[in-house]
Amino acid sequence: MSITANDPSRKTWLEIPGDTDFPIQNIPFGVFLTRDDVITIGTRIGDYAIDLGALHQLGYFEGIPLTDDIFLQDTLNDFISDGKKTWRLVRNRIADIFDAKNTKLKDNEDHRNRVLFTLDEIEMQMPVQVGDYTDFYSSKEHATNIGSMFRDPDNALLPNWLHIPVGYHGRSSSIIPSGIPVHRPQGQTKPAESDAPVFGPSQRVDFELEMAFITTDANHLGEPIPVDEAEDYIFGMVLFNDWSARDIQKWEYVPLGPFLAKNFASSISPWIVTMDALEPFRTASPKPEKELLPYLQYKGDKSFDINLEVFLQPEGGEEQSLSKSNFKYLYWNMSQQLAHHTVNGCPVNSGDMMASGTISGSSEDSFGSMLELTWSGSKPIKLKDGSERKFIEDNDTVIMRGFCQNGNSRIGFGEVRSKLLPVYQPKKK
Amino acid sequence: MSITANDPSRKTWLEIPGDTDFPIQNIPFGVFLTRDDVITIGTRIGDYAIDLGALHQLGYFEGIPLTDDIFLQDTLNDFISDGKKTWRLVRNRIADIFDAKNTKLKDNEDHRNRVLFTLDEIEMQMPVQVGDYTDFYSSKEHATNIGSMFRDPDNALLPNWLHIPVGYHGRSSSIIPSGIPVHRPQGQTKPAESDAPVFGPSQRVDFELEMAFITTDANHLGEPIPVDEAEDYIFGMVLFNDWSARDIQKWEYVPLGPFLAKNFASSISPWIVTMDALEPFRTASPKPEKELLPYLQYKGDKSFDINLEVFLQPEGGEEQSLSKSNFKYLYWNMSQQLAHHTVNGCPVNSGDMMASGTISGSSEDSFGSMLELTWSGSKPIKLKDGSERKFIEDNDTVIMRGFCQNGNSRIGFGEVRSKLLPVYQPKKK
Numbered sequence: 025m026s027i028t029a030n031d032p033s034r035k036t037w038l039e040i041p042g043d044t045d046f047p048i049q050n051i052p053f054g055v056f057l058t059r060d061d062v063i064t065i066g067t068r069i070g071d072y073a074i075d076l077g078a079l080h081q082l083g084y085f086e087g088i089p090l091t092d093d094i095f096l097q098d099t100l101n102d103f104i105s106d107g108k109k110t111w112r113l114v115r116n117r118i119a120d121i122f123d124a125k126n127t128k129l130k131d132n133e134d135h136r137n138r139v140l141f142t143l144d145e146i147e148m149q150m151p152v153q154v155g156d157y158t159d160f161y162s163s164k165e166h167a168t169n170i171g172s173m174f175r176d177p178d179n180a181l182l183p184n185w186l187h188i189p190v191g192y193h194g195r196s197s198s199i200i201p202s203g204i205p206v207h208r209p210q211g212q213t214k215p216a217e218s219d220a221p222v223f224g225p226s227q228r229v230d231f232e233l234e235m236a237f238i239t240t241d242a243n244h245l246g247e248p249i250p251v252d253e254a255e256d257y258i259f260g261m262v263l264f265n266d267w268s269a270r271d272i273q274k275w276e277y278v279p280l281g282p283f284l285a286k287n288f289a290s291s292i293s294p295w296i297v298t299m300d301a302l303e304p305f306r307t308a309s310p311k312p313e314k315e316l317l318p319y320l321q322y323k324g325d326k327s328f329d330i331n332l333e334v335f336l337q338p339e340g341g342e343e344q345s346l347s348k349s350n351f352k353y354l355y356w357n358m359s360q361q362l363a364h365h366t367v368n369g370c371p372v373n374s375g376d377m378m379a380s381g382t383i384s385g386s387s388e389d390s391f392g393s394m395l396e397l398t399w400s401g402s403k404p405i406k407l408k409d410g411s412e413r414k415f416i417e418d419n420d421t422v423i424m425r426g427f428c429q430n431g432n433s434r435i436g437f438g439e440v441r442s443k444l445l446p447v448y449q450p451k452k453k
Numbered sequence: 454m455s456i457t458a459n460d461p462s463r464k465t466w467l468e469i470p471g472d473t474d475f476p477i478q479n480i481p482f483g484v485f486l487t488r489d490d491v492i493t494i495g496t497r498i499g500d501y502a503i504d505l506g507a508l509h510q511l512g513y514f515e516g517i518p519l520t521d522d523i524f525l526q527d528t529l530n531d532f533i534s535d536g537k538k539t540w541r542l543v544r545n546r547i548a549d550i551f552d553a554k555n556t557k558l559k560d561n562e563d564h565r566n567r568v569l570f571t572l573d574e575i576e577m578q579m580p581v582q583v584g585d586y587t588d589f590y591s592s593k594e595h596a597t598n599i600g601s602m603f604r605d606p607d608n609a610l611l612p613n614w615l616h617i618p619v620g621y622h623g624r625s626s627s628i629i630p631s632g633i634p635v636h637r638p639q640g641q642t643k644p645a646e647s648d649a650p651v652f653g654p655s656q657r658v659d660f661e662l663e664m665a666f667i668t669t670d671a672n673h674l675g676e677p678i679p680v681d682e683a684e685d686y687i688f689g690m691v692l693f694n695d696w697s698a699r700d701i702q703k704w705e706y707v708p709l710g711p712f713l714a715k716n717f718a719s720s721i722s723p724w725i726v727t728m729d730a731l732e733p734f735r736t737a738s739p740k741p742e743k744e745l746l747p748y749l750q751y752k753g754d755k756s757f758d759i760n761l762e763v764f765l766q767p768e769g770g771e772e773q774s775l776s777k778s779n780f781k782y783l784y785w786n787m788s789q790q791l792a793h794h795t796v797n798g799c800p801v802n803s804g805d806m807m808a809s810g811t812i813s814g815s816s817e818d819s820f821g822s823m824l825e826l827t828w829s830g831s832k833p834i835k836l837k838d839g840s841e842r843k844f845i846e847d848n849d850t851v852i853m854r855g856f857c858q859n860g861n862s863r864i865g866f867g868e869v870r871s872k873l874l875p876v877y878q879p880k881k882k
Binding site: 155156161182183184187188190191192193194195196197198200204206207209210211212214220221222223245246247248269272275276277278279280281282283284287288289314315317318319364365367368369370371372373376445448450 | 584585590611612613616617619620621622623624625626627629633635636638639640641643649650651652674675676677698701704705706707708709710711712713716717718743744746747748793794796797798799800801802805874877879
């Protein structure tokens with residue numbers, strides 16, 4: 025089945041900005057609360073949010089095998105379970121409904137009023153209930169930076185790194201959508217000058233520039249997913265800010281990995297951009313430096329050319345770019361990650377989320393965390409307001425944006441934006 | 454509200470074995486498929502499974518604030534969300550319904566036929582949908598054994614271990630109930646004699662004797678749970694076999710912790726024994742060896758005296774005890790684990806599962822894994838059929854049992870039993 029929704033010549037009858045992340049060729053999926061306080065599944069074209077639940081009730085998806093309530097849900101999990109063929113039929117149909125040549129909805133004011141929302145009328149929610157969340161560590165530049173800082177610049181990569189798409193399990197319950205603020209975490213740290221650990225607010229709160237993919241039901245317990253079939257089970261992608269507390273991490277993480285340093289929050293962009301929409305931006309991953317075991321060898325291009333940028337906005341100030349990176353820098357791609365994750369038979373379900381790990385490039389202005397940008401605080405960043413940052417300060421807002429661009433053709437993710445609040449103060453009882 | 458269900462003098466009108474794990478003082482909660490292929494929430498007394506959905510429809514829970522369908526669900530998550538007061542009301546009522554002095558249900562044959570099942574008429578399911586699963590590492594004896602084997606016997610414990618209830622995130626999707634077999638996982642390992650890693654079946658499949666607790670909705674993002682309130686949010690406990698692949702673990706786990714070595718399967722006993730039922734077996738934890746930070750200091754006894762035993766049954770052979778341990782050996786208790794887990798504001802929800810880590814005692818016959826029992830394979834265990842085991846072999850069944858005993862009073866967990874199958878063979882397409 026062809027992806028007619030990707031037709032670059034298609035125009036929409038909706039009025040949309042010329043430089044939007046969400047042209048009619050994008051058609052992402054999300055969940056939002058409407059002006060009537062109803063939760064629905066929707067898509068976005070330009071600055072319009074479109075209620076797919078209402079469209080379906082009005083019969084616009086006739087002929088596509090969908091249950092009546094598939095879009096009247098508070099997560100996309102069931103729709104994602106319907107599988108790739110259905111996602112494609114729905115996305116193609118949405119492109120058709122909003123095509124400049126199609127007047128059916130355009131000329132029906134009543135239907136339009138029920139289906140279309142402006143962005144200020146809605147509130148984006150978590151798009152999926154995340155069953156399990158895995159974080160990979162797939163940027164060679166990031167792993168090398170970390171290894172150089174904390175171990176040995178001459179042997180920065182650990183022996184397994186070039187053989188395994190290293191990953192670990194994270195916490196689903198603290199994944200939140202863009203816009204939800206995050207409290208500075210407290211925890212145990214062990215200052216170098218102290219014999220015993222101390223308790224208090226983290227002094228080294230950081231972002232990590234990542235992207236994550238969302239899966240459908242992929243396999244049963246025991247059953248591996250071959251690397252060249254992995255993409256069939258990937259629904260789409262979001263921007264992912266993996267908030268981190270570096271001082272807590274340092275004291276806790278040996279031998280079982282990061283825990284409280286990571287699980288206080290991870291923020292995502294709320295619109296899931298489908299793999300179909302990203303298809304025109306497919307590109308090659310870096311060439312493997314070691315011979316890979318067969319289960320990690322793949323055919324064709326499995327990465328995507330996605331421009332990424334991180335901004336910091338101090339309270340009351342203007343936002344300022346900290347770093348520019350690209351998803352294609354990643355050494356390990358999503359197909360390898362999913363093949364590795366399941367090679368032991370681990371089951372992957374609809375709504376599972378797998379993040380890339382920090383996406384750093386090779387130049388200093390492309391690093392994906394404050395830890396790397398300030399080299400563990402030794403080179404503070406000067407902001408336009410004259411202040412300096414080693415790490416993130418209270419009331420700073422961190423914004424990540426991402427988009428693919430090819431000539432005039434642009435497919436974007438919007439943004440993930442979140443503010444760091446001071447330490448949580450318990451309410452008096 | 455008193456826990457009248459714990460009255461040790463109470464007898465039931467049901468005929469039950471004298472030495473059962475499930476006297477009328479237990480009243481655990483589980484989910485099962487009935488002879489009519491209906492999924493329901495139930496409890497167990499002796500060798501009877503009791504359909505709580507049917508009991509509720511028949512009006513036996515009148516006066517307790519419960520939604521009509523609370524027990525007609527395929528998980529306990531919503532019931533657990535109802536909170537401790539409701540759990541206690543329901544458990545006290547069940548004790549009353551089956552009390553030898555109460556003839557209402559006893560004398561109603563129609564009702565009895567709708568409510569009571571024998572164990573061979575039902576099939577136990579996962580009792581909860583696990584939102585997030587965390588595995589702790591709370592046995593000092595286990596951590597010391599591992600450190601002695603793989604690092605340095607004189608500095609076996611890492612510097613953070615006596616300060617932090619060390620834990621890490623695990624995989625929810627591969628937690629399965631007793632009775633479901635597990636395939637031997639495949640993966641990358643790095644033999645000492647080889648320069649490059651190799652791929653193949655794990656040669657060191659192991660069990661880990663653990664217990665896990667299940668939580669209710671405990672906090673919001675940002676909000677810590679104080680250590681002395683933690684027990685209010687714990688619904689109950691199960692036996693937990695954390696299947697492990699030691700050779701895969703060794704190659705993958707630095708620096709982000711175990712991943713594929715653990716996430717192929719964890720098996721649990723299907724009946725959740727409530728904290729109320731365990732109350733008479735409350736006991737002290739080992740005395741802390743280091744001054745604890747205030748958020749980990751608690752009042753009173755927070756551990757439980759639960760006898761644990763692991764058995765191995767070779768294909769066609771008889772089962773044989775490998776190890777006897779006790780939950781009370783754990784250095785860190787559940788209240789400390791939950792307080793630590795949330796001190797940074799990490800949200801904990803209904804159905805989350807937190808396992809203890811391997812529970813080893815101080816003597817060699819109380820170690821909780823083959824890795825420790827055979828000291829990394831150097832001291833194989835001799836089985837009654839003459840064969841030896843360094844680790845678990847294909848078609849071996851591992852069984853864990855646990856119970857509290859005080860004179861004639863016994864509260865047990867039943868068992869978690871699972872067979873290791875050979876490597877998964879993909880079906881021909």
